[in-house]
Amino acid sequence: MKYTSINLQEKLAKFTDLWSPKVIAEMNDYQFKLVKVQGDFVWHKHEDTDEVFMVLEGHLTIEFRNGEVKLNQGEMFVIPRNVEHKPYAESECKIMLVEPKGVVNTGDKTTQQTAENDVWI
Template sequence: MKKVNIQEKLNQFQDHWNPRIVGELNGQQVKLAKLKGEFIWHTHDEEDELFWVISGMLTIEFRDSSVTLNPGEFIIVPKGIEHKPIAANEVQVMLFEPAATKHTGNEKHELTNNNQEHL
């Protein structure tokens, strides 16, 4: 057992939309990511996904609405719900999702990374 310092992990990378795995529990992965700009519309057919904002402001677009998250807030996107994260300025997030979750669901895109690095 060892503790994880979130800020130290976030300081190890600068790129956006490329989550890093910082822990695993019960088949779930805990990831940190920096986001900036718009991601793509995508769906995770079998997995729920949690976005927890550490810093910045993140908007999650849905086909019929949107939700804006501030630091200290999170949202769970249920499986099968199409969504698109948007970060006007850099946002730091923690993600919780099953290890089998594909980064961009069934969508293939230049941002897709299904071989994420462990920090």
């Protein structure tokens, strides 16, 4: 086994595309993904899994049909399974997602923002 840490800033510097999660590690059946976001995302839900958002840099708002949560750098939020949500960032925000392997970024929808899944950096 190779004992090497994962440098989040180095990984984030390897891509510029928005709303396209990149896998950096796996633990059991879960993946840790980095993603840069800006502007509106699509309303969607993940019927079979919760989803973790951790803000590494910037500010993220996650809208729900009955409210919203605002996340700043160093904060995280767990979205329960089957809850419709729409992330939004006024300016570029860098986040880490933690979710089971195989989860598509747009959940139950297929849109122009649906990213290729399981892309490693």
